[in-house]
Amino acid sequence: MKISIQINEGPYQHQASDSAYQFTKAAIAKGHEIFRVFFYHDGVDNASRFTVPPQDDRHIVNKWAELGIKNADGSDVELVVCVAAALRRGMLDESEASKNGIDGNNIHPAFRISGLGQLIEAGIQSDRLVVFGD
Amino acid sequence: MSTKKFIYLNRKAPYGTVYALESLEVVLIAAAFEQDVSLAFIDDGVYQIIKGQNTDGIGMKNFSKTYHALGDYDVNKIYVSAESLEERGLSVDDLMPLTYEDEDDDWAEKTSIKIISNVQLTKIMSEQDVCLSF
Incomplete structure (x- = not known):
């Protein structure tokens, strides 16, 4: 199934x-295909490469990033961060930083910034869209 | 691109958290994908479409006018939970008049709002392909 x-x-x-x-x-372990993971609202903060948890805690950002290199058939899991949600929360990649004249960027390279259309497309293309949050 | 039935569940008050604003952003972007779109307002979400909103005292952007644009985006199935209204001492008269122009009826202006019971909403949700909950 495409999820x-x-x-x-x-x-x-x-x-x-x-x-x-x-x-x-x-x-993925069950053989399903993950079409896309879309980060929205405060979910965009999951893409910060500046995340430094205590050593005995899980590193959520790196866990997602590592997943990015191994889908079921060897293809990448797409980790997509909503651009509008990211920018208003101070999450920027290199391109958005230079576009907005800001002297740093914090999006982990395993993630990419894109628009909300990617969420809708995921809903259309996938057999299931599973939402996590309140 | 295929057409699917999308429903957006709006469950939270318009201010206090960003969910309502960022939900509306998704709905407006999604309109470009020409899918079958429904909106539902339940729980505190009914406050999102209440008349006469004024945010002057809280320093937040009043985005309630944007809901009036939904009709122009062909989003004209707006369901509001009767129970959620009643629990809050509200009625349909407290809601903004959200309308659309019916192209099959000489562009007559019609209301987009349908007040329904939670049982009816359950049935509508079960008929959807994609349910996004905010």
Whole structure:
């Protein structure tokens, strides 16, 4: 089955991202295809490469990033961050930083910034869209 | 691109959290994909389309006028939970008049709002392909 995931909450504050990660991993292990993981609302904070949790805690960002290199058939899991939600929360990639005259960027390279159309397309293209959040 | 039935569930008050605003952004973007779109307002979500909203005292952008644009985007199936209205001492008269122009009826202006019971909403939800909950 082709599945897409939407994550609406930030890391550590809320378990949504952890649950979504476990679900995604389990789905891939069962042979399902993950078409796209879309980060929205505070979910965009899951893409910060500046995340530094204590050593004995899970590293949610890296866990997602590592997933990005191994889907069921070896293809990438698409980790997409909503551009409008990201920018208003201070999450920028190199291109958005230079476009907005800001001297730094914090999106992990395993993630990419794109528009809300990617969420709708995921809903159209996938057999299931599973939403994690409040 | 195929057509699917999308429903957006709006469950939270318009201010206090960003869910309502960012839900509306998804709905407006999604309109470009020409899918079959329904909106439902339940729980505190009914406050999103209440008349006479004024945010002057809280420093937030009043985005309630944007809901009037939904009709122009061919989003004209707007369901409001009767129970949620009643629990809050509200009636249909407290809601903004959201309308659309019916091209099959000489562009007559008609209301987009249908007040329905939660049982009816359950049935409508079960007929959808994609349910996005905000």
